[in-house]
Amino acid sequence: MAGAGATIKQVLDAAEQAAKAGDVARAVALYRQILTKAPKHSKAKKALARLEKQGGAANRAMTQADANALVQVLNGGDFARARQVAEEMARAFPNEPFIYNILGYTCGMLGDQKAAIEAYKWAIKLNPNFVEAMSNYGSYLVQIDRAADAVPVLQKAVTKKPDYAEAHHNLGVAYAAVDQLDKAMQHYDLALRHAPRYANALNSRGSLKSTLNDRIGAEADFRAALQIAPNDTGAMVNLGGVLSADGKSSEATEILEKAAALDPRNIETFVQLGIILNESGRNEAALSSFRKVLEINPNHAKTLRLMLGLVPAEERAGVVEHIQRLFEDPATPDLDKVQLGFALGEHYEKQAAYEQSFVCLDQANRLYRAALPPMPQSDDEKFDRIxxxxxxxxxxxxxxxxxxxxxxxxxxxxxxxxxxxxxxxxxxxxxxxxxxxxxxxxxxxxxxxxxxxxxxxxxxxxxxxxxxxxxxxxxxxxxxxxxxxxxxxxxxxxxxxxxxxxxxxxxxxxxxxxxxxxxxxxxxxxxxxxxxxxxxxxxxxxxxxxxxxxxxxxxxxxxxxxxxxxxxxxxxxxxxxxxxxxxxxxxxxxxxxxxxxxxxxxxxxxxxxxxxxRSSVKSWQNYEPYLQELIDGLDRELWGDAFVD
Incomplete structure (x- = not known):
């Protein structure tokens, strides 16, 4: 296929050049690419019909050996090589949707969104009943934050094949991403009805139950997933979080330490482990876990916030300098600045640098408030209703x-x-x-x-x-x-x-x-x-x-x-x-x-x-010049003698 951003004229020129050079397979693929975008393009239709009559390499049927060779390269984990092989095979077998499905996956893994989407669409165009490609395409759309677009694709997949567990799972993930949690749970349940030992679906359902505060159900699902896939570090991290929330810190720590040993590059494992160790009062061990996060990603904002109060005094200045630099960097994402701003606010307060503290806190608060999605019910509505x-x-x-x-x-x-x-x-x-x-x-x-x-x-x-x-x-x-x-x-x-x-x-x-x-x-x-x-x-x-x-x-x-x-x-x-x-x-x-x-x-x-x-009593007075909106908004008559003067 030509580049994803090529115009129809550019693709047509490339197709004609390929035909003149005798590369019939490439020419056929390019003409088909044109007809995907412009189904009535007469020049492309005539040229394609002429080439298909000629036969040759473009019409040779793909064998199982060809398919196996492509899958073997894909399973090797070299996605650049797998993409190259898939593109070569697409030129040789332009009518095989199987190839374009794999091409979509490899392009997605390499971060080429346009090429991935184009390949998945072409696979489905060649075979409108290709539910595996629909499932993969929908899953990819969720990964690139297009869950709303993924839902109809995945709905079509489960309609065409109601017993396809993977499509139900992917649809559940898409529904969860668009905050339709009841529908997400329904499709996780369907995935597990058709494939009871589907560990990934158990893990996803457990995560949803955890979100819904069903810790008992979440723990059961995570444990079931680990019975099937004992080394699934994602399920281990999720189970550790649920156990910690349930007061089972020792078991949570043990599970997370096992996950860390299995995958020493998984940042989330060390973040979660550090949080649990800190909650349990094991601050040195928590700091050690947070340090491992920073070895992988020195700019991990959440970890920098969590660890700042734990680092030894002699190291703190260097950590603060690093956080301040990130906080002021225009390239730092806003949500990272939120984490960093709260960390700096706390640090500067301890240094009695109250103005500097408030500047950081105020910016962090404003950034986070602007980023939050609207609530389904306002606080005032909740107060009034109850x-x-x-x-x-x-x-x-x-x-x-x-x-x-x-x-x-x-x-x-x-x-x-x-x-x-x-x-x-x-x-x-x-x-x-x-x-x-x-x-x-x-x-x-x-x-x-x-x-x-x-x-x-x-x-x-x-x-x-x-x-x-x-x-x-x-x-x-x-x-x-x-x-x-x-x-x-x-x-x-x-x-x-x-x-x-x-x-x-x-x-x-x-x-x-x-x-x-x-x-x-x-x-x-x-x-x-x-x-x-x-x-x-x-x-x-x-x-x-x-x-x-x-x-x-x-x-x-x-x-x-x-x-x-x-x-x-x-x-x-x-x-x-x-x-x-x-x-x-x-x-x-x-x-x-x-x-x-x-x-x-x-x-x-x-x-x-x-x-x-007692230092927290009247601590607001250190920030009084910056808190007038808050102070003026409090109803002194309502609060009565709660004010400490």
Whole structure:
């Protein structure tokens, strides 16, 4: 084929020259290329008909030996050589779609998008029922960020061959990429129905389940994939992430270390391993893992952010200089600058270079806010919807399905308000297990909120049974389990209705400190979009406080409010009152919470391993000249005495 960008006239000239030179196979291929773009091109049609009548090499049938030879080169991994052989064979056998399918794959692997797409299209043009080429073409479109274009191609493939597992899997991947998760799950299931030992489909389905916070299902799929393909490092990394989120840090570390040994060039393995080691308090081992990432890619922005606080003091200046250079480089991608900006903001704050710190933080926040996709529901809509359900008493009848368990302890509040500190103190008690941040309540609450007054007792029992099952599965025989998901403040009404004996602890912090702490931290999720804009952040904080005030009105004494500033000022007195609220006897060990060996999966991972410090109180004052939009947006009357003056 002529170059992908050639005009029809250029291709026609090349075809005529090939015919004059006696290269009939090339001439036929070029004329066919013209007819793909212009099916009624009379000159090309006549010339092609004349050449086909002549016969010769262009009409010799390709043998199985020819096909095997091409596949053997492809399997050797030399894609440049495989492309060359495929192009030679395409000239010899211009009517063989098999060749163009492989040509498309090799061009794609070599990064030649135009040639890959042209080859796949030609394969399908030659054989409109060639579902393997359709599947490969659709998969390639997803790889080059054209998932929306891939969907119809893959839909056609599964329609033509409903039992083709690979096409179903690729269609699932395409649907996931365009955020149609229900359809993605449907096609992963179909792929596995037709090919139960399809490890790649198990891995993809597990990843989707993990996204949907179905950690049990995700773990099962990843383990099943590894039963089939024991050395699949992608599945190992995914399983390690799920196990870590489930509090199984030791097993997660073991699996990731095995993956690293199998594929020492896989950056994601070392990033994930470093994160888990850091969460487990093994900072030197975490730093070692992050260093291996930088050996492969010295400019890996996420790793530079994660490791900056771990490097020895004598190395830090060099690392900061490197990060600063990347941050200022116009060629650095914006999303990398986001990571680098948050790293620099934290570093310069520690140096008391507050203006320089804010410049980096502000740019990082602005870049990230601009890059985030729109949310399906605004924060205001969520606040209004949930509050409205309880103002109208929509769930009053669900009390008949409430569960008497007093095992759950919900620690909630604004992010960065001290929830991790409070959880760590409580979880240090011998009668308590800290489960970390669970999405379970929010996931199970969603259908209840959707149904509103139409929700049934059966729906309520689905919530209570499902929540307790997830909460308790790793807890052993302790009395209480802490769920430290800050966003459960949205669910206080539902929790109080369905778990009347559960304990609810709300952490309250000066909103100026609280909001600025949010603004200077990177959250690896799209859910907290308000966090990256001062005006949005102030509005969210006001809505949170108004909601908590409303819960106090609707459910008097249901929530125990603990002031962050009081806790860091008099840890023992506040801890004693907290344990008394929980009905737990005093244990001196809670004062040594920072020595507790448990994984911490929050932005506070390093803070909770230190003794209580008070430097974070009124820290916003160091940045006061730059935070006027935030400060002016906070409702002082609403927040009452939460302000620390």
């Amino acid at each position: 509050t409205g359900l309880f103002d109208s008493d929509a769930f009053a009848k669900l009390k008949d399905a409430s569960d008497p368990s007093d095992a759950p302890v919900f620690v909630l509040g604004m992010m960065r308000s001290g929830t991790s500190l409070v959880e760590q103190i409580i979880a240090t008690h011998s009668a308590v297990y800290g489960a970390g941040e669970l999405n379970t309540a929010t996931d199970l609450a969603r259908p209840l909120y959707d149904k509103g007054s139409r929700a049934t007792l059966a729906d309520a029992r689905t919530f209570t049974e499902g929540y307790l099952r997830d909460l308790l599965r790793n807890a052993g025989d302790v009395r209480h389990v802490v769920d430290k998901m800050p966003g459960n403040f949205f669910n206080v009404g539902l929790i109080r209705t369905l778990f009347p004996n559960a304990k609810i602890v709300n952490t309250v912090r000066d909103p100026r400190d609280n909001c600025f702490s949010i603004y200077k931290n990177f959250f690896d999720t799209y859910a907290h979009q308000y966090a990256y804009d001062q005006g949005e952040l102030a509005r969210f904080a006001n809505r949170y406080k108004a909601m908590m005030n409303r819960w106090d009105e609707l459910f008097p004494d249901a929530v125990y409010h603990i002031r962050y500033e009081s806790l860091v000022t008099d840890q023992e007195a506040e801890s004693r009152k907290l344990l008394a609220y929980l009905g737990l006897p005093w244990e001196d060990s809670v004062l040594e919470f920072h020595k507790t060996e448990r994984a911490v999966r929050t932005a506070s991972v390093n803070q909770v391993r230190q003794k209580i410090y």
